Amino acid sequence: MSWYTGDTTYDTLLAIGFAFAALIAFASTFGQSAYGRFGATKKGINLNPKLGWILMELPAPISFAYFFFQGQNHTELVPLLFFGIWMCHYANRGFINPMLMRVHRGTKASFSLSVVLFGWVATGLHGYFSAWFISELAPFLTPDWLTDPRFVIGFAIYLIGFTLNVHSDAVLRSLRPKPNSASDNSEQPRYRIPYGGGYRLVSSPSYLGEMLSWLGFAIFTWSLAGVFIFAVTVANLLPRALETHRWYQKKFDNYPSDRKSLVPFLL
Template sequence: MLTYTGDTTYDLVLSIALAFALFVAVAAWFVPSPYGRFASPRLGVALDPRLGWFLMELPATLVFLYFFLRGPHRGELVPLVFLGMWLLHYGNRGFYFPLSMRVPRGQRSTFGLLVVGTGVLVTAIHGYLHADFITRLGPHYGPEWLKDPRFLAGFVVYYISFILTLHSDSILRNLRSREEVASGERVYRIPRGGLFRWVTNPSYLTELTGWAGFALCTWSLAGVFIFAISAANLVPRAFATHAWYKQKFPDYPPERRALVPFIL
């Protein structure tokens, strides 16, 4: 059963984080998170999207490592497995992904400082809640946890989601040629192949299933938080992106759904 830890500071931060996820779940339907195609110049100084994304995701790695290395169970097998899963995800999302973006030369309209600041806060809380739970406040994960059905199911879902995310990211990245990037031309095309056969936003879908898998693996309210805040942001954004594509491209495939194949 998922419960609070009994640690006053941790449980307070967790409560605030869950309340914030609820707030975002409501607000995001009215104002999509202002980055990418929904960026707004009113929300701060614009940054290069690669730098903005890197800064926004960096605390998830640094804060997690700081609290992980302070935890009394940091050297045990299961926490080390979680560490590997975490570093794999953020090695891709926080470092490789922004470095591999094909951004038209001179583009600085994607990330405002307000967006980056909010992202930094969320990823820092996310890193703290997970690391402190895994290595100090949670159940003492013995080696037998690696055979638990919750861990096994979550582990499989997590890694399938990770592989599918890489594939979807690659399709999107290759929509824009290096020549177009060098010329500064901003081009949008309809992505095709992979999960794009069925949904407009496959990377959003696999981000959510990946965090659902991680929540199962850790069996923690910290996992519930990152899934909830991700869903609160990505579900409304998926619908807004789907509407944007349908408006921009008259020949947009009508069979595609916004987020969940055949359903949503």
């Protein structure tokens, strides 16, 4: 089935990928993925949050690097630039942020193995779709592309999303004491209300930042590979953001009433 790039294998897998994104959206209407605040009470095999995050994200950089260097354009300027952006993104998402994560002392393993396994499908396909498109199937990614409005606008959106994501993660991290510090004990509350940055407006600014990042990526690569991961991200995080907002409102009587779930002033 060749309907997009002319590469039958790629186009067929991409169609399957969009069907997988639709499945995630459907499943999200029945409950949230079992990690974080929604994972502690779930049955089954659970992992330490740090290990769970790293394992789930690992296929993305591995898959991307492998397929990227198989492409005939992998030595060209723009593909190499996109390779660097990808690796920086996943260095933060898959390694730096999980390692800096502060897990509440006494917390049971709460990252479901099933989430890791489903994540492998999404991140593995994500790496393949993006890498093969960028280094093999997109002849328009020449140096002139860097002045194209689609690149400029998309990259600006990506940077806004990435910055919002990193800052929001830092705000959440600051709510818990550093490991082995004097205040690091099980008597400290596990959850607190975050303030500052994107939290002035929404309950889940890190989710909003992740969505903006992949929206920007889809635009500046001008690819359905980018649309795929944007669709997967929205399918997973939009319902989770709405449920997180309701969770905060139930848990904290003094939760800011003017704060929205995900989109400032709207949703």
